[in-house]
Amino acid sequence: MAQEVKEAAKKVEDYIISVPDFPKPGILFHDITGILNDADGLKLTLDTLYKELESEDFDLVAGLEARGFLFGVSIAEHFHKPFVPVRKKGKLPRETVGISYDLEYGNASIEVHKDAVRPGQKVVIIDDLLATGGTAKAAASLIEKLGGKVEAMLFVIELVDLKGREVLDRYRVKSLAKYT
Secondary structure: OHHHHHHHOOOHHHHOEEEEOOOOOOOEEEEOHHHHOOHHHHHHHHHHHHHHHOOOOOOEEEEEOOHHHHHHHHHHHHOOOOEEEEEEOOOOOOOEEEEEEEEOOEEEEEEEEOOOOOOOOEEEEEEEEEOOOHHHHHHHHHHHHOOOEEEEEEEEEEEHHHOHHHHOOOOOEEEEEEEO
């Protein structure tokens, strides 16, 4: 019984491993593999994500490459909704629509299949990390370009100091673990 109470008190943050000086000196990296490598941590994280979406009305889940796939597919299965992979340019085999966006140093492009989202569909976007918000904003633009409506964005980790939430201010944004 004491072990069950102890486990029940754990939070998602307890499974995230903070790694100093990665990928370069001065950066404190928050690693989700601590969640993935622990069955209790994975279950807790997924259950928490499910709970965050219980009151959302949505038609499909869009996961951002690649770690958004890890959580997004489970969410889609749990709610019996389709899953849409949002991938780097050139990775999807059929006709796509894409968007390019700026990064801190350079730019990137992401794509979805042209038939992935139908007009009027309500979409939840999932990723492991909200940092500057650029990738999530680009994904939302793609969804909207296809006629979909972004109902919510859900992240496991949010790096508050990078102000990604401000970039996504027109969307409902939720995160499980916040770091400054």
